[in-house]
């Protein structure tokens with residue numbers, strides 16, 4: 032039995048030449064970066080799912096929902112999510128610019144996405160006051176604030192990420208990896224928006240419907 | 242600035258690049274220079290190779306194991322006879338909380354990940370773990386979390402609310418001060434670290450496998466670490482969220498667990514055990530992987546029922562998430578819930594039994610090589626079956642409510658965790674120590690270790706079943722002579738002495754063998770998986786030539802026709818990425834170089850976590866250095882890009 036296939040000295044060995052393989056790939060499930068991003072997405076998705084489950088669990092503990100409070104006002108939250116959903120279009124274009132190595136396109140769409148992240152954060156500030164409660168009022172208020180706060184952390188991190196990446200696209204140095212970064216960054220924003228939809232429905236509409 | 246897009250835009254136009262003919266020795270020199278992380282004080286904080294970080298992880302985890310064991314010894318001394326005053330009640334509360342928290346969060350989970358970090362890239366036949374800098378970051382965080390907890394403990398601020406810290410006891414009303422805060426924040430540290438490692442291991446197993454290692458050829462330890470990592474990803478967020486809600490209740494007056502304001506303390510228990518039960522499998526599943534490796538190697542045949550074993554692991558992973566309420570049978574839940582969770586808890590016995598039968602069949606039909614790793618596995622069988630049986634007993638609600646919070650439960654989970662995880666782990670150490678250090682452990686000392694620990698274990702924990710049935714509750718710091726618990730407790734303490742002696746033999750074995758044990762060679766056990774296809778200890782680039790695989794037991798079936806991988810650059814850290822299902826070559830990735838920024842990011846994270854215990858503004862202020870260090874971590878360095886984009890030396 033040959034105990035070692037790696038150290039064998041006998042020429043000639045059969046060889047698999049991989050030198051021609053690409054270093055930059057964009058397919059889903061293909062790059063390790065994609066798997067890293069998806070890992071983050073699943074972890075954070077689990078956080079949100081557990082938070083929403085806690086929300087509905089706490090709902091069963093009291094008779095009125097929200098207890099002794101006015102429901103959250105719709106204006107800022109609704110405008111904000113509308114912008115977020117529309118931002119999926121420039122986000123898609125950024126992703127496309129990334130996967131076709133289009134540097135000018137990356138710069139353009141990343142700049143737009145950076146600005147959108149500022150707008151969303153600005154509106155998010157007002158969303159907190161339109162919740163019409165403070166986190167220390169009761170358990171409803173605590174869970175409502177925590178869900179919105181948790182999502183805000185995602186807005187901040189993704190916004191920061193987009194800004195940094197965009198700066199890199201302008202200052203260089205550029206390599207294939209940067210275009211993959213653009214693509215994965217867009218994937219992550221898709222998740223932030225996707226998670227936003229159930230959160231919006233629960234925070235703003237569940238108190239009206241339940 | 243090279244704004245030119247990459248050359249490799251579509252794969253049809255790909256042409257093989259010129260390669261440099263060179264001797265094996267020359268190639269090794271190149272690889273050594275390319276993958277070396279440097280030596281010396283500052284380099285130490287920049288190292289990113291998985292064997293380096295893996296070794297640190299293993300050593301750290303066992304330091305915490307010894308600390309946790311020391312605390313256990315203190316408890317056994319205190320309980321050795323009635324009305325003992327060796328420890329004060331308040332200190333005793335801290336000791337049992339620290340013991341449980343240490344063993345669960347700072348030892349059991351990290352040590353399994355530690356072996357995954359060290360072994361998985363070798364078993365997959367690649368040169369480093371995926372996301373090596375994240376790997377380094379996770380180790381720093383883990384260490385800092387552990388140090389924080391122990392600093393608090395020696396300052397008499399150790400948590401004293403049990404390892405699961407139920408409110409209302411752990412809430413702001415009944416636990417003023419900082420003790421519970423340190424517990425909750427330690428959770429944050431260790432969970433971030435564990436989640437990072439889980440992502441690394443999943444990616445490594447899916448994308449960095451040797452060519453030919455299709456999914457149905459992954460070694461069982463690989464499958465086990467894969468399932469483990471998925472369970473970490475779905476379970477750990479629960480405990481991190483729960484401890485965060487607890488912290489917020491304590492620090493900024495939220496009301497998650499405050500019934501007076503519409504909260505509910507039971508919410509904590511639900512979320513905690515949604516993590517807590519899978520946690521058992523998070524610890525146990527990698528141990529099953531170790532058992533499978535050891536049994537195959539020491540039966541000198543491929544493991545019997547590979548598909549059944551893989552499916553059993555997967556089933557464990559799924560069913561493990563449907564059991565959490567059996568920890569809450571005493572809380573008064575709807576009848577329907579009782580029936581469902583009893584059924585699910587009984588069902589988990591099925592995949593466990595499938596595994597046991599497959600292993601027995603392997604041993605039965607193999608040519609057994611009786612060495613310490615296998616002997617620890619046999620010890621595991623004996624103990625784990627007993628722990629499993631009491632588990633089935635506890636799954637039934639009437640019995641559970643009878644012995645809830647008694648020493649019966651303590652006996653049960655020590656049989657499951659020590660039997661199910663620590664014995665396989667010890668076996669794994671005897672098995673892999675030669676690979677990691679290049680030297681064999683002494684068989685003779687190993688047998689002393691085994692018998693002292695095995696006898697000591699049963700002496701310590703078997704009487705606890707009886708103590709529990711006699712009504713001795715958990716977590717009492719002492720008891721009265723007329724309770725009649727004295728004899729059994731004394732036996733348990735004697736058993737703990739034996740266990741301590743066993744551990745000392747083990748440490749002595751490691752100490753002497755590391756210095757002058759017999760040299761191991763590449764594959765001392767004649768094992769079949771790829772970690773044995775390289776030197777012991779492995780060089781910093783893992784393999785001279787990237788191996789390919791033609792079966793589930795590559796080293797047993799390797800022939801001269803087995804191809805090797807050629808054409809990767811050896812002057813840059815190029816790694817071959819393969820496809821998820823069939824592990825055919827897909828593309829190439831330039832792996833990260835050493836960097837101090839994971840260390841600094843971990844320091845910034847630590848400042849933020851510890852600071853936020855004392856002042857909420859630490860979250861905002863601490864975010865600035867964290868953002869800065871993370872940016873530096875990911876900011877592209879000109880010389881690294883120049884290196885990665887060069888044509889370079891290929892072999």
Ligand SMILES: [Cu+2]
Nearest residue numbers: 518564567568
């Ligand atoms: Cu359980």
